[in-house]
Amino acid sequence: MSTLNREEKSALKMVLPYVILTVLLFVFLLGSNLFNSFTDKNGNWTLQNYIDNFTDPVVGRTLLNTIVWVVGSVSGQLLLGLFVALLLNESTKGQIIFRSIILILPWAVLDIVAGVMWKWMYNDMYGVLNDVLVKMHIIRDYIPWLATENMAMLSVIIANIWKGFCLSGMFFLAGLQTIPIDLYEAAEIDGANSFKRFWTITVPQLKPVIMTTLMLTTIWTINYFPLIYTMTGGGPGYGTETIVTYIYKLGFKFMEFNRSASLSNVLFVIIFFIAFLFLRSIAKEEAR
Amino acid sequence: MRRSSLLVLLMLVVLAIAGVSQTINIWIGGQVAELDETWDMIIGKFEKETGQKVEVQLFGFDIYYDKLLTALQAGQGPDLAFADLGGWVPTFAEKGWLEPMGALLDSWDGVEQIWPNLWPTVIYNGERYGLPWYTDCRLLLYNQTMFDSAGLDRNDPPETWEELVYQATKLTDASKRVYGYGVSGTKTEHTSLAFIIFLYGAGGQLLTDDYSAAAFNTPEGLRALKFYTDLALTYGVSPNAVTYNEDDYRNMMAQNRVAMAIGGPWSFPLIETANPAIVNNYTVSLHPYGSTPASVLGGWALVIPSVSKNKENAWELAKYLTSFETWMTWIEAKGGPMPTRKDVCYAAPVLQDSKWQVIFETFPFAVSRPPIPQYPQVSEQIQIMIQNVLLGNATPEEAIKTAEANVNAILAK
Structure with missing residues (x-):
């Protein structure tokens, strides 16, 4: 406290009530979730909710689906984001317009709107995607995009890549612009071709940004709910049921609030662990 | 002051x-x-x-x-x-x-x-x-213009399952993406409702009278499940069933793409909004049944x-x-x-x-859905059962057995 100056002290006093309120709310919600997860419907202490999580075959399936969903979405978003960022980094004229149109637009579209829009684009009676593909002679017959488990998963991943690549692109673009141009100039004089310049300058320089983006998008994608829910509702079968859609279903559809709480705590631990691994490797990187 | x-x-x-x-x-x-x-x-x-x-x-x-x-x-x-x-x-x-x-x-x-x-x-x-x-209550909603153009009597909708297959086949032209009957197969309540109509129409029953156990794994239940999924799989009279339900079919019906589907009184204003020209060219009738008339309220x-x-x-x-x-x-x-x-x-x-x-x-x-707190979970098992058959993950016999076991487990809790 003694290190704070007067202005800082009064500022602290001003924000303190809100900080306390927010923290209390956070602690209360977390606490009540923990409490719920260890009790049964009558409020008795039990571990049954957690045991159910390990015996319920659907949970295993959703875990697997979540891994596919996250790996597919994140790798797609990062690669496409990097590609677009590299392209945008080249052009200097009209960059703001390009950035706002290409990068912000999909990201700014509301989740529900994006979900409904993709659902209609994939439609196998009227869908624009099928129509365009047929007219381009790429496919001969309409593809029922959301009608089988694997196709549905692929389709929601494609939609999610579209929805999320913008954010990675923005991060990468910001990272690219911090790389000093002299590095490239020096390399060019030394005779490095453009691929080599990318590999030996851009990638290492961008690594911290890539790691942070990878961590954030991974966590966001695990927790991302609206797109799947509006497009497939977790179906067909359990084809696109991820842990979060299942948690929602357990709580709001089946009213098994205690099990829902326990599964979300399990998810919390998983995410915590992933974040921990990332942060540790980022910290190591910085220490070097 | x-x-x-x-x-x-x-x-x-x-x-x-x-x-x-x-x-x-x-x-x-x-x-x-x-x-x-x-x-x-x-x-x-x-x-x-x-x-x-x-x-x-x-x-x-x-x-x-x-x-x-x-x-x-x-x-x-x-x-x-x-x-x-x-x-x-x-x-x-x-x-x-x-x-x-x-x-x-x-x-x-x-x-x-x-x-x-x-x-x-x-x-x-x-x-x-x-x-x-x-x-x-749920009924058969059908497009009379499509009946006319298929050479069917617009005032003589199918009464039995046999007539349903016959007429739906005549109405279907898959190459033009025009279909006779819409089978609801999404993972939503619509699918359970449709199955209940077919189940009771075959003389079956969803749960026992005291709602304590599943009662649909019977010859009648299996017949209903087979017939319902066969409409899409064998007879091919429905659009891709797992992606659509009666709400989608109502809209397709307004555009003369699907001739028959489950609907009800709420459908009237909606279908007329979707296509004002359809007034007087659609109507409802008792849904075709296997052995006894049935509906869900x-x-x-x-x-x-x-x-x-x-x-x-x-x-x-x-x-x-x-x-x-x-x-x-x-x-x-x-x-x-x-x-x-x-x-x-x-x-x-x-x-x-x-x-x-x-x-x-x-x-x-019209029967009501089982008025029990576990109904949403029971309903989900029915949806999964139908989707598993439609997706080819299981035969009707396997699917109905799994669903019965799961429903019994839910009700025993």
Whole structure:
């Protein structure tokens, strides 16, 4: 406290009530979730909710689906984001317009709107995607995009890549612009071709940004709910049921609030662990 | 001076809050927002007659369940609310969220006018917890223009499953993406409802009479499951079933793409909005059946949450809304939905139209979904069973056996 100056002290006093309120709310919600997860419907202490999580075959399936969903979405978003960022980094004229149109637009579209829009684009009676593909002679017959488990998963991943690549692109673009141009100039004089310049300058320089983006998008994608829910509702079968859609279903559809709480705590631990691994490797990187 | 004006302000605020708590809050779900004006008119009349203030909130169906559930779970909520007859009332009653209504209903003279097959939907542990307000039952909705162009008689829809296959095959032209019958196969309630119609139409039953175990793994149940999925798989008369349900098919029907699907009285305004030219070129009939006529009923009941501080007035409003006069005014203004009062069904001039007569004839055949708190989970197992067959993950025999085991496990908990 003694290190704070007067202005800082009064500022602290001003924000303190809100900080306390927010923290209390956070602690209360977390606490009540923990409490719920260890009790049964009558409020008795039990571990049954957690045991159910390990015996319920659907949970295993959703875990697997979540891994596919996250790996597919994140790798797609990062690669496409990097590609677009590299392209945008080249052009200097009209960059703001390009950035706002290409990068912000999909990201700014509301989740529900994006979900409904993709659902209609994939439609196998009227869908624009099928129509365009047929007219381009790429496919001969309409593809029922959301009608089988694997196709549905692929389709929601494609939609999610579209929805999320913008954010990675923005991060990468910001990272690219911090790389000093002299590095490239020096390399060019030394005779490095453009691929080599990318590999030996851009990638290492961008690594911290890539790691942070990878961590954030991974966590966001695990927790991302609206797109799947509006497009497939977790179906067909359990084809696109991820842990979060299942948690929602357990709580709001089946009213098994205690099990829902326990599964979300399990998810919390998983995410915590992933974040921990990332942060540790980022910290190591910085220490070097 | 400043202090006294502050005091006055404070008093005003307190008065305003006290005034607000005297109003009756009613939540209406499942009704599209366009009905707002009719609600204003009906409620306005009540306010004028009784001097009570009523605050109406309308919700779309998609969000209403979550909204109501969250409020009730948090110990809040309106004084009077709509609850879906598909199992909401017993589910909420089990949690202790609803006020028992038996004594109130006994003191009311309208009880015998309510269609008798509606009461099981609002009973939990022998006590009534809701007053059914409007209802409907599922029928076969079909496009008569498409019947004409396929060379079928527009006034002779299929009555049996054999006729259904025959006519649907004639109506289907898969190369033009035109189909005879829409099989609902999405992971939504529509799929369970459709299966229930086929199951009871084959003479089967979903659960035992005391709702303690599954009763659909019988030769009748298997026949229903096979026939229902065969419509899509073997006969190929349906668009890709796992991606669509009756709501989608209704829209396709408006565009002459699907000739028959399950629908009901609520479909009339919706299909006419989708294509105004379809008026007089679509109608309803009893859904084709295997051995016995069958239908599922649905609808909404008025319930009083136990947290309400204004229960007496809420009950007055419920009685007013369910009175003969209010319903007659409503029907005159909107033409639907189907009232839960028999006297209104028979008296309202608008309801004497032939489509409505089909509905009133079918209604006594309509069964309700099991009014038990576990129904949503049972329903999901039915949806999974149908999807597994449609996706080729399991044979009908395997799927029905798995579903039976899962439903029994759910009910045993």
